[in-house]
Structure formats: C-alpha cells, structure tokens
Amino acid sequence: MSETKILLSERDIPRQWYNIAADLDTPLKPPLHPGTKQPVGPDDLAPLFPMALIEQEVSTQRWIDIPEEIIDIYRLWRPTPLYRARRLEQALDTPAKIYYKYEGVSPAGSHKPNTAVVQAYYNKQEGVKRLATETGAGQWGSALSLACKLFGLECTVYMVKISYQQKPYRRSLMQVWGAEVIPSPSPRTQAGRAILEQDPDSPGSLGIAISEAVEDAASRDDTKYSLGSVLNHVLLHQTIIGLEAKKQLELAGDYPDVVIGAHGGGSNFAGLAFPFLADKAAGKEVRAVAVEPTASPSLTRGHAAYDFGDTAGMTPLLYMYTLGHQFVPPGIHAGGLRYHGAAPLVAHLYEQGVIEAKAVPQRAVFEAAVQFARTEGLLPAPESAHAVRAAIDEALLAKEEGKERTILFGLSGHGHFDLAAYDAYLAGELEDFELPQEAIDAALAHLPKAD
Amino acid sequence: MSETKILLSERDIPRQWYNIAADLDTPLKPPLHPGTKQPVGPDDLAPLFPMALIEQEVSTQRWIDIPEEIIDIYRLWRPTPLYRARRLEQALDTPAKIYYKYEGVSPAGSHKPNTAVVQAYYNKQEGVKRLATETGAGQWGSALSLACKLFGLECTVYMVKISYQQKPYRRSLMQVWGAEVIPSPSPRTQAGRAILEQDPDSPGSLGIAISEAVEDAASRDDTKYSLGSVLNHVLLHQTIIGLEAKKQLELAGDYPDVVIGAHGGGSNFAGLAFPFLADKAAGKEVRAVAVEPTASPSLTRGHAAYDFGDTAGMTPLLYMYTLGHQFVPPGIHAGGLRYHGAAPLVAHLYEQGVIEAKAVPQRAVFEAAVQFARTEGLLPAPESAHAVRAAIDEALLAKEEGKERTILFGLSGHGHFDLAAYDAYLAGELEDFELPQEAIDAALAHLPKAD
Numbered sequence: 001m002s003e004t005k006i007l008l009s010e011r012d013i014p015r016q017w018y019n020i021a022a023d024l025d026t027p028l029k030p031p032l033h034p035g036t037k038q039p040v041g042p043d044d045l046a047p048l049f050p051m052a053l054i055e056q057e058v059s060t061q062r063w064i065d066i067p068e069e070i071i072d073i074y075r076l077w078r079p080t081p082l083y084r085a086r087r088l089e090q091a092l093d094t095p096a097k098i099y100y101k102y103e104g105v106s107p108a109g110s111h112k113p114n115t116a117v118v119q120a121y122y123n124k125q126e127g128v129k130r131l132a133t134e135t136g137a138g139q140w141g142s143a144l145s146l147a148c149k150l151f152g153l154e155c156t157v158y159m160v161k162i163s164y165q166q167k168p169y170r171r172s173l174m175q176v177w178g179a180e181v182i183p184s185p186s187p188r189t190q191a192g193r194a195i196l197e198q199d200p201d202s203p204g205s206l207g208i209a210i211s212e213a214v215e216d217a218a219s220r221d222d223t224k225y226s227l228g229s230v231l232n233h234v235l236l237h238q239t240i241i242g243l244e245a246k247k248q249l250e251l252a253g254d255y256p257d258v259v260i261g262a263h264g265g266g267s268n269f270a271g272l273a274f275p276f277l278a279d280k281a282a283g284k285e286v287r288a289v290a291v292e293p294t295a296s297p298s299l300t301r302g303h304a305a306y307d308f309g310d311t312a313g314m315t316p317l318l319y320m321y322t323l324g325h326q327f328v329p330p331g332i333h334a335g336g337l338r339y340h341g342a343a344p345l346v347a348h349l350y351e352q353g354v355i356e357a358k359a360v361p362q363r364a365v366f367e368a369a370v371q372f373a374r375t376e377g378l379l380p381a382p383e384s385a386h387a388v389r390a391a392i393d394e395a396l397l398a399k400e401e402g403k404e405r406t407i408l409f410g411l412s413g414h415g416h417f418d419l420a421a422y423d424a425y426l427a428g429e430l431e432d433f434e435l436p437q438e439a440i441d442a443a444l445a446h447l448p449k450a451d
Numbered sequence: 452m453s454e455t456k457i458l459l460s461e462r463d464i465p466r467q468w469y470n471i472a473a474d475l476d477t478p479l480k481p482p483l484h485p486g487t488k489q490p491v492g493p494d495d496l497a498p499l500f501p502m503a504l505i506e507q508e509v510s511t512q513r514w515i516d517i518p519e520e521i522i523d524i525y526r527l528w529r530p531t532p533l534y535r536a537r538r539l540e541q542a543l544d545t546p547a548k549i550y551y552k553y554e555g556v557s558p559a560g561s562h563k564p565n566t567a568v569v570q571a572y573y574n575k576q577e578g579v580k581r582l583a584t585e586t587g588a589g590q591w592g593s594a595l596s597l598a599c600k601l602f603g604l605e606c607t608v609y610m611v612k613i614s615y616q617q618k619p620y621r622r623s624l625m626q627v628w629g630a631e632v633i634p635s636p637s638p639r640t641q642a643g644r645a646i647l648e649q650d651p652d653s654p655g656s657l658g659i660a661i662s663e664a665v666e667d668a669a670s671r672d673d674t675k676y677s678l679g680s681v682l683n684h685v686l687l688h689q690t691i692i693g694l695e696a697k698k699q700l701e702l703a704g705d706y707p708d709v710v711i712g713a714h715g716g717g718s719n720f721a722g723l724a725f726p727f728l729a730d731k732a733a734g735k736e737v738r739a740v741a742v743e744p745t746a747s748p749s750l751t752r753g754h755a756a757y758d759f760g761d762t763a764g765m766t767p768l769l770y771m772y773t774l775g776h777q778f779v780p781p782g783i784h785a786g787g788l789r790y791h792g793a794a795p796l797v798a799h800l801y802e803q804g805v806i807e808a809k810a811v812p813q814r815a816v817f818e819a820a821v822q823f824a825r826t827e828g829l830l831p832a833p834e835s836a837h838a839v840r841a842a843i844d845e846a847l848l849a850k851e852e853g854k855e856r857t858i859l860f861g862l863s864g865h866g867h868f869d870l871a872a873y874d875a876y877l878a879g880e881l882e883d884f885e886l887p888q889e890a891i892d893a894a895l896a897h898l899p900k901a902d
Contacts, residue, residue, distance in 0.1 A: 003460070003461045003462075003526065004461065004523075004526035004527060005461065005526065007458055007460060009454070009458060010454045010455065010456065011454075072455075075454065075455035075456065076455060076827065076828045076829075077828070087601075105556055106828075107824075107827075107828035107829045107830065109867060146828055149825050150538075150828065168870075168871075168874060169870035169871065169874070170870075171874075172870040172871070172873045172874040172877065173830065173867075173870055173873075175873075175874075175877050176821055176824050176825075176830060176870075176873050176877070177824060177825060178825055370627055373558075373627050373628060374600050374627075374628060374629055376527065376558075377527045377528070377557075377558035377597055377601065378527075378558045379558065379624065379627060414867075416560060416624075416865075416867040416868060417867060419619075419620035419621075419623040419624055419627075420619075420620065420623070422623045422624075422626075422627050423619060423620070423622075423623040423626075426623065426626050426627070
C-alpha cells in the first residue's frame with residue numbers, strides 16, 4: 001500500500017498568503033457606513049483593528065508575505081497532513097479518489113488558530129496590549145486565547161452566557177490559555193447592561209456578545225477587536241490551508257476535480273478553496289463547493305444584499321449572501337456554522353457563478369461523520385462533517401456514473417469536544433431542520449433598506 | 452529559527468518492535484497460577500488470548516516483526532511528531548534541551564491505539580469474532596473500539612458504572628466506533644450479578660469490570676480478552692514510540708541524557724524508554740525516569756512481590772511493584788495512572804536499578820501542564836502531564852547546576868477530554884494526595900502469601 005498521509009516539512013510552509021481579491025473579474029463591493037451609506041475608510045476601522053490588518057482587508061495585491069514570526073508559530077502545528085482516504089474509498093466502493101486536509105492537529109483542534117495568531121501578531125506589533133472578542137461555543141475564543149498567550153497579549157472573550165453555563169469545557173480551555181472569559185450579556189458594557197435591565201436572565205446571543213466585544217475595544221485605547229471569520233483578512237490568512245494542500249497534491253501527482261469545504265462565515269471554505277480558484281482564474285477546470293447546514297442556508301436560500309455583520313446592527317454594512325442579520329438559526333450542533341451571512345468574498349464568487357453551494361441536513365451530516373470515523377478513524381467536528389457528507393455524496397455519484405474523479409475536502413477540526421452531539425445522534429435524538437419559506441422571508445424582511 | 456517538529460515519513464515507520472526481554476541480565480520471574488503457584492503456560496492463557504500474543508508474551512527474541520497490515524493501520528497516525536520544546540525552554544531559561552514525543556495525534560487522542568490495533572489484528576488472524584475488555588474513564592476502551600472496527604471485530608467494553616454515568620463522552624466515542632458499552636457491574640456476568648445482589652447501586656470499579664470482561668471472554672468460544680497495559684506484549688507494541696523517537700533524535704543530531712514517561716500500568720513509559728535502554732544495555736549512558744502520582748505510588752512506595760493484576764484476584768500472579776491488589780487510589784484526575792501495580796518488565800528493571808522512579812503530587816502536575824500549554828500550545832492529558840512536571844523539574848535542575856542536558860519526555864495524549872480537571876485546578880479545587888504510611892501498609896497486608 002502506498003502512503004496514507006502526504007506530509008510537508010516546516011521548510012515547505014508557504015511564505016505568502018494568497019489574496020483572491022487580485023483575481024476577481026469585477027471588484028468587491030465595499031463595506032458601507034450604515035448611516036451615510038458611503039464606503040468606510042481605514043479611519044473608520046482604526047479604533048477596532050490595527051493598520052496592518054486594515055491594509056490587508058482592502059489589498060488587491062495577489063501575494064502577501066507571511067512574517068517570519070508567524071511562520072515560527074505556525075511550526076507548532078503546520079504543515080498539517082493531507083490524507084488519502086483509502087479506507088473510506090474502499091468502504092464506498094467508489095472509483096473516486098478522496099483526499100482530506102486535516103486541521104485538527106492544531107492545539108485548539110481546529111483551523112481557527114491560523115488567523116488568530118496572525119491577528120495577535122499584528123496587534124502586538126502596533127503596541128496593542130489587549131484583544132476583545134466574542135465566542136459562541138468557544139472555538140474562536142479558544143484560538144484567540146492561545147494566540148494572545150503566545151504573543152503576550154491580554155485577551156477578553158465575551159462568551160454567550162448559555163454556552164458559558166452549559167459548555168464549560170471550552171471556557172476552561174480559554175482560561176488555561178490565560179484569557180478572561182465573561183458571560184455575555186455582562187454588566188461590563190453599556191450594551192450588556194441594557195440587555196440585563198430588560199432581562200436579567202438573558203441567555204445571551206452571538207449578536208449581543210459581538211456588541212459587547214466591539215464596545216469594549218472601541219472604548220479602550222489599549223484594546224482592539226478581533227473577528228474569527230467573514231472579513232477579507234481572515235479569509236486571506238486561512239489560505240495557508242489550500243496552499244499547503246496544493247503542494248501536497250502535487251507531491252501525490254494529483255489535482256482535484258472538486259474542492260469541498262464546510263461553510264459558516266466562510267473562512268474555512270475560503271482557506272481551502274481560494275488557492276485552487278487561482279488556477280480556475282487561470283483557465284484550469286476545478287469546482288469548489290461550499291457546504292452549509294439546511295438550518296442556516298445563507299448561500300442556498302439567502303439574498304445577495306448589504307447587511308450588518310452582527311445581529312445587533314453595529315458593524316458596517318457588508319455585501320453578503322444573507323438570511324437577514326436578525327435570523328436566528330435553529331440549534332444545530334455545528335455551532336460554528338450558525339451564522340446569518342456568507343463572507344463578502346465568498347458571496348461575490350457565488351454571485352458570479354465561480355463557486356457552488358449545497359445545503360445538507362443534520363442527520364445526514366452525522367451519518368457521514370460516523371461512517372468516516374469508522375473507516376478513517378478520526379472523529380470529525382460537526383462543522384467539518386458537512387464537508388464529509390458532501391465528499392461522500394460526490395464519491396457515490398462517481399460510483400453511480402462509473403467515472404473516476406479526485407475529491408479534496410477540508411476536515412477543519414476534530415470532534416473530541418463534540419461528543420454530546422454524537423451521543424444525541426446515536427440516541428436518535430437529532431432533528432433535521434428544513435426551514436419553511438415563511439421563516440426565511442420573515443428574516444429577510446429585516447434587511448437594511450438600500451438608499 | 453530551526454525546525455520545531457522532527458518528522459518522519461511513513462517509509463520510516465519501524466518494521467520491528469523491540470523486546471527488552473532479550474536484554475535482561477536476569478530473566479523475568481514468570482507469572483504463577485494462584486492455586487498451584489506454578490508458572491502458567493500457554494495453555495492456561497489460551498482461553499483469553501490468541502496464540503500469537505501469548506508467544507510474544509514469553510518471547511526473548513530481541514526484534515519482533517510488525518505485520519504489514521499493522522503498518523498500514525499505523526499509517527493513519529504514525530510516525531507521530533517529535534517536538535523540540537523551544538518556547539518552553541525559553542520560558543524556563545534553562546540550558547537544557549527539551550524534546551517531547553507526541554502521541555495525541557492518534558484518532559483516540561492517546562498512545563493506546565498502538566497496541567489496540569495489534570491485539571485486534573492477531574485476534575482477527577486466529578478467527579476470533581469478538582473482543583471483551585474493561586475500561587475506567589474510557590481511554591483504553593475507546594482505543595480498542597476503534598481497533599476492532601478497523602479489523603471488523605465486535606467489541607464489548609465493560610465500563611465502570613460511575614464513569615459510564617458521569618463521563619458519557621468517552622462512552623459516546625466508543626459507540627461511534629461501533630462498540631457495545633456495558634455499565635459494570637452488569638447482570639450480564641456471574642461476577643456482575645454477585646456484586647449487584649449485594650449492592651444494586653454499586654458504582655463499580657476497574658477490578659469488577661476486569662472480572663466481567665474476563666468471564667465474558669472465557670465463557671464464549673468466539674470471544675477473547677484484551678488488556679491495555681501491564682503485560683509484556685502490550686509494552687512490546689508500545690516500543691514503536693521510542694523506536695521512532697530514536698530515529699528522530701538521530702535526525703536532530705541529538706541523544707537524550709534522560710528519558711521521562713508517565714507511569715500507570717507501565718506501557719506508556721516502557722514504550723518510550725525501552726528502546727533507549729537497549730543502548731544502556733550496550734554500555735551507553737542514559738537515565739530513564741518513570742513518573743507516577745503520589746496518589747498511586749506503586750514504584751516509589753510499593754513492594755516487589757507476586758500479586759494479582761486485578762482487584763478481584765482472578766488473574767495469574769504477576770511479579771510487580773505493587774501496593775496490593777486491593778489498594779484503591781484516591782480519585783485523582785489522571786485516571787489512567789490509578790493502578791495498584793507496575794508492569795512486570797518495569798518492576799524488574801526498577802528492582803535491578805536500571806531505571807528510576809519519581810512520584811509527583813496532583814497540583815504540581817497541573818501547574819506544569821498549564822505552563823506547558825501556555826508556551827507550547829498543546830494541552831496535555833493529566834496522565835501525560837506527570838511527565839511534563841518531571842521534565843520541567845529536570846530542566847530547572849539543569850539551570851540551577853548551570854549544566855546542559857538533553858531531556859526527552861513522552862506527551863502520551865491531549866487533554867481535550869479532560870477540561871473538567873483543568874477547570875477544577877484553575878478553581879483551586881484540586882487536592883494533593885500524600886498517602887499516610889498506614890494506608891500503604893494496610894493495602895500491602897492483602898498481598899497474596901508466598902508459598
């Protein structure tokens with residue numbers, strides 16, 4: 001049997017991120033100030049982000065150098081392995097070749113540290129002492145906690161209160177890495193106090209937590225804000241995944257017909273797929289499929305429109321595929337995919353017909369995850385399992401059609417934090433959520449009015 | 452900065468395990484039948500183990516070939532990385548070089564699958580359809596569940612009832628990998644029924660669970676028993692860890708002055724240290740330190756004596772360092788180290804003065820684990836953190852003495868399943884356990900009488 005894992009050495013860690021903004025046929029629609037509806041400039045963003053990240057956010061330079069200090073941190077878990085899923089292929093009896101890029105080897109167990117360490121680095125460079133962010137179940141918050149600790153920054157994470165209470169383990173992980181974790185809504189901010197006055201027992205929401213983190217950062221000179229997905233610079237940093245995967249497939253003498261990634265805010269999908277889309281821009285045939293939950297179908301059932309990035313309506317307006325910023329997805333276990341919109345870059349490519357999207361229901365996702373775990377061994381995070389489902393479906397289609405094809409998907413994290421979800425699946429207690437059109441329409445009615 | 456991880460390719464996976472029995476100055480004392488006090492032979496063990504494992508158990512051949520089918524499974528996570536802990540070294544400001552071998556990349560998150568897949572393989576080869584085993588918190592049970600699934604065997608795990616109820620996540624992991632998990636004591640076996648008659652609410656114990664698994668295996672022709680530590684063949688399989696580490700250190704142009712491993716039953720420590728002890732047998736200077744909890748100090752405070760391997764007294768008598776088979780360790784969070792005895796091979800080497808042992812208290816272990824996580828990123832399992840503590844102490848001693856030295860320790864698993872323990876530590880709720888001499892003496896009073 002030939003090799004199962006295609007490994008790179010640390011010398012092969014890419015030295016530049018790939019910026020897809022350089023290869024767009026039409027320019028990205030800029031973020032707008034919600035009051036004036038005019039494009040926001042660097043000065044509008046400066047209270048929240050360091051200038052280096054703002055520059056990356058608007059850059060159209062194709063390749064952006066990765067600082068040596070970041071490479072040295074990436075060495076702690078990168079390059080990550082690319083696997084050939086031979087045992088899964090055999091179980092499916094498919095003529096397709098299946099590869100997966102595994103990001104679960106990072107200390108946080110997911111792809112999130114790829115951008116967290118970069119954001120911490122640039123903030124440190126510009127003299128920032130402290131970062132504030134929000135987290136739902138805790139994946140992003142734990143990644144940023146780690147990143148801040150590695151660069152000697154303080155970190156405050158506003159964690160949705162219901163998760164803080166019900167999912168204490170990710171909170172503990174953040175605390176092990178030295179972060180201050182505040183259940184949100186909190187008395188710490190005006191936004192939090194306003195909610196608590198109305199409802200002292202509020203369970204919180206990601207939207208409220210964002211409001212608190214943004215207010216915290218905006219109101220303190222030593223503090224800036226950090227976001228784990230959606231923004232251009234976040235997607236940029238994650239391209240390290242796809243750039244490595246390209247090198248690894250080259251070593252294997254292969255190239256994907258289709259690249260598949262789970263899609264929430266967009267950074268995981270973009271990180272894997274964008275470097276391949278560079279080839280597509282150069283004329284090569286490659287499909288890219290973003291896989292989202294039927295419970296939160298921003299690409300497949302949302303509208304292309306300007307909308308707020310957060311539930312509370314505090315951010316600039318971003319041109320996204322969106323279900324409306326007040327859309328609250330049902331409580332699926334893939335918490336990282338419960339977001340109302342798609343990153344502007346992903347939305348742009350989808351609107352242009354460059355990429356595909358597909359929504360999959362929860363039980364089919366866990367069915368695929370269990371099949372994967374029983375053949376390949378590794379236990380997928382529920383988010384990542386969306387890509388597993390779509391990859392298996394592609395492989396089964398190849399079998400039906402009797403055609404070879406090469407499938408690459410992203411296994412963005414391990415599921416060792418998510419066994420309660422597997423337990424519920426095995427007990428037959430998981431629900432599928434096919435949203436009625438009225439629910440979608442009701443949420444879309446809250447889109448901000450265009451002027 | 453030079454490389455952080457020293458990686459091997461799959462071509463470098465060792466093709467033979469190292470059997471330290473070939474290099475002992477005096478032969479190992481054989482296991483005895485508890486009734487006759489005569490050495491047990493292969494026929495006595497045949498109802499429980501396949502002949503290939505029994506042969507390995509008594510073999511004195513130095514190198515034992517690893518079947519190609521096992522290599523192909525090892526490819527799913529092996530070779531594992533060897534890290535140079537540069538960031539930890541800097542934080543400690545030590546002249547010592549610290550390396551660690553990381554086994555947390557396996558699908559189960561620990562070193563346990565290294566032997567589980569071998570045991571499943573040989574059983575499958577000899578026509579066995581089903582394996583029975585016991586598990587406490589679930590590390591061994593999950594590894595064997597995975598192994599059985601990969602080789603198409605059924606797997607029944609008797610899980611200590613209190614863990615089954617309080618730690619459902621490892622149970623879920625076993626079920627994802629297709630195992631049947633039975634809370635023990637159960638009505639399934641005579642041993643279980645006897646306990647339940649006396650105490651229907653019994654929380655169970657590892658000893659009871661062993662009794663149930665052994666009875667299950669002995670009473671069914673299609674079923675054998677599997678053990679996750681202590682026995683010679685288990686330690687043999689784990690030498691894959693140290694054999695890889697030797698190759699990796701050779702690539703780094705280095706050799707350890709001291710090799711450190713956490714010690715419960717002995718397989719993790721042995722797996723890392725024995726291949727280096729082969730060099731010591733050939734005249735090279737290298738220290739090997741087994742690190743155990745002060746709450747379960749079989750090497751540092753136990754007696755060298757024949758004792759049962761299990762609490763219930765059903766196994767052959769093994770010559771171990773032991774606290775007495777009825778010793779019940781306090782409830783430390785490193786559940787995998789809560790065992791009353793040391794593996795016969797480890798005990799023999801300790802009695803001969805070939806290896807050292809050290810006991811460390813729980814809070815100091817977690818203090819080291821947090822320091823490690825905050826510098827190196829990875830979160831150690833509480834068991835592995837015992838080795839982290841001892842490695843840090845060695846590095847601090849090097850600093851005090853102003854002497855260079857090269858330290859290698861085993862990071863046998865990640866702590867993503869163990870955040871409740873970290874939470875308790877950070878909340879200041881962890882206890883240290885220094886056992887009073889009377890407690891040790893009372894436990895030792897139950898050693899079987901020599902004839």
